[in-house]
Amino acid sequence: MPSSDEKSLEDLFRAALREALDDPDRDLLLGALLASADASPTLQLVAEEELAPDAAELELHLNEGDVQEHATNAKSFGVFVSAMADASKEYVKSVLRLGAMSAPLRVAPGPGSVRATFIAPTPHERSDARHTPLSGDSNQDRVWTESDVYSDSLWAIATVFSNAEPDPDNVALDGIIQTIPFRARTQLRKVAEQVAARDWQVTGEFRKQGLQTHGVSLSSRGAKHLAEQLAVQDVHRTQWNTSGAITGHRWDKGLMFFAADDRTRTFAASFESSDLEQRVAQLATVEDRRVEARFTIYTAVGRGADEGRRSYVLEAIYPVAADTELDLPSDT
Numbered sequence: 001m002p003s004s005d006e007k008s009l010e011d012l013f014r015a016a017l018r019e020a021l022d023d024p025d026r027d028l029l030l031g032a033l034l035a036s037a038d039a040s041p042t043l044q045l046v047a048e049e050e051l052a053p054d055a056a057e058l059e060l061h062l063n064e065g066d067v068q069e070h071a072t073n074a075k076s077f078g079v080f081v082s083a084m085a086d087a088s089k090e091y092v093k094s095v096l097r098l099g100a101m102s103a104p105l106r107v108a109p110g111p112g113s114v115r116a117t118f119i120a121p122t123p124h125e126r127s128d129a130r131h132t133p134l135s136g137d138s139n140q141d142r143v144w145t146e147s148d149v150y151s152d153s154l155w156a157i158a159t160v161f162s163n164a165e166p167d168p169d170n171v172a173l174d175g176i177i178q179t180i181p182f183r184a185r186t187q188l189r190k191v192a193e194q195v196a197a198r199d200w201q202v203t204g205e206f207r208k209q210g211l212q213t214h215g216v217s218l219s220s221r222g223a224k225h226l227a228e229q230l231a232v233q234d235v236h237r238t239q240w241n242t243s244g245a246i247t248g249h250r251w252d253k254g255l256m257f258f259a260a261d262d263r264t265r266t267f268a269a270s271f272e273s274s275d276l277e278q279r280v281a282q283l284a285t286v287e288d289r290r291v292e293a294r295f296t297i298y299t300a301v302g303r304g305a306d307e308g309r310r311s312y313v314l315e316a317i318y319p320v321a322a323d324t325e326l327d328l329p330s331d332t
Contacts, residue, residue, distance in 0.1 A: 013043050055120040056151035056208040058158055058216070062114040065199035065220065072114045073198060080194045081107055081116055084157070087187035088118070091153035094181030105150055120150035151208055155274040156180055158206040158214075159254035160188065163270075164222035164229075172255055173229055175298045175311030176270045178237070189230040195223035210278055212251040236299040243320065245288040249281055256280050256314065258293065269295060269312035276314055283319065290320040 013033070020029035037043035062080075066072055089103050104121040156179065163173045177185060195202055195218060202218040218226070247266055248257035254277060259266045271277040283289045294316040300309040 010042060013037065054209050055122050056154040056206065056211075057117055057119050058154040058204065058206050059110070059115065059117040060202055060204040060216070061110075062198075062200045062202060064201040067114050067200065070113050072200075076194050076198050077114065080191055083187045083190035083194070084116075084118060087157060087184045087191065088120075088150060088153040090184035090187055091156060091181055092149045094184065095149045095152075118154055120154055152274050153184070155206065155208065155211065155254075155277075157188065158216045159270065160226065161202065161216050161218040161222075162214075162253050163255075164192075164218055164226040166221070166225045170253075170268070171309050171311050172253070172268050172270045173226075173311070174232075174235060174300060174309065175296070175313040176254070177229055177232075178235060178296075178298050178311075179270070179272055179313055185230045189227050192218075192223040192227035192230065196220050196227060208274070211274055212281070214252040232300075234301045236301050238297050238299070239315075240295045240297055241292070242295070243290070243292045245290055246280060246284045247288065249284045251277075251281070256284070258312075259288075260293075267312055269314045272296075272313055272315050276317065279317060280314070283317065291317050292320060293317045 016033055020033060023029055062072060062077070085103060085105050085107070088105050089101070093099070093101055106119040106121075108117045108119060109115060110117060156176075160173075160176055160180065163170060163176055180188065194200075199220045200223075201220065202216075202223075204216045205213060206216055207213045242260045242262055244258055244260040244263075246256060247259050249255070250257075254270055255268045256271070256277075257266055257268055271280070283291060293314060296313045296315055298311045298313065300311075
């Protein structure tokens with residue numbers, strides 16, 4: 001538990017960063033502030049939170065395989081970039097229930113390696129008949145605008161990559177894949193196939209305001225496994241309402257750990273959206289927080305050794321006490 005002095009230092013550092021961002025000499029001031037935080041992991045985390053972009057950025061580096069002298073096969077890299085863009089677009093079209101739309105996702109090359117940073121459009125308010133809350137109930141759920149969902153599409157892709165490695169102890173991948181629309185999965189499979197075929201090792205970072213910055217990685221072995229799993233459609237889906245306690249949360253995997261009152265074992269669950277992950281992160285600041293939760297359970301069907309394997313996806317979560325208020329970040 002940090003002392004009051006440490007908390008005060010964090011608050012002062014956060015305020016200084018915000019002032020520096022509005023200063024004409026912002027680059028100079030930010031450089032000095034970041035240098036002063038080098039020896040403090042706590043202040044570095046504050047800096048990550050404050051300097052994260054409003055719209056999501058997914059930075060990916062391609063290494064090994066046929067990457068030589070910061071160059072790789074042009075056609076394969078082109079397929080990789082275009083399939084990433086198409087996966088993001090298909091995700092957005094499905095969530096917003098649109099038949100056609102523009103593709104405002106941008107990509108920026110990086111120096112010193114085969115690097116591409118995928119950048120979602122800047123958030124903006126938008127209210128019209130085409131944009132529908134995910135729950136279908138405008139009284140209970142905010143309206144997702146196109147820019148919001150583009151950020152969430154990059155978050156979903158980063159989460160898929162981070163859980164792609166074959167691991168008998170991590171059964172979350174099935175559920176994560178099922179939260180991604182089918183046409184987006186088809187494009188992601190193209191991405192995975194290029195990584196596997198070229199024997200690339202993908203590393204990178206996901207950044208967005210309100211979501212902790214975290215590393216992303218995808219090996220050629222993980223890409224091969226991911227391509228196989230993206231082609232699978234034989235899963236059984238059920239909904240489950242329960243109560244219990246949050247026992248842990250991992251930003252780098254996009255997973256929470258939950259002890260349900262009616263289950264003997266703690267299990268890992270992924271999230272239907274980044275908003276839910278942010279909510280769980282806030283709830284998890286209280287140790288063993290008691291909550292009510294709704295999950296979708298995906299069960300593998302007819303897949304040999306995988307048959308019967310269960311994967312959990314969180315759809316909704318609330319503190320048990322009806323009058324409990326969460327210290328959630330504002331949208332302004």
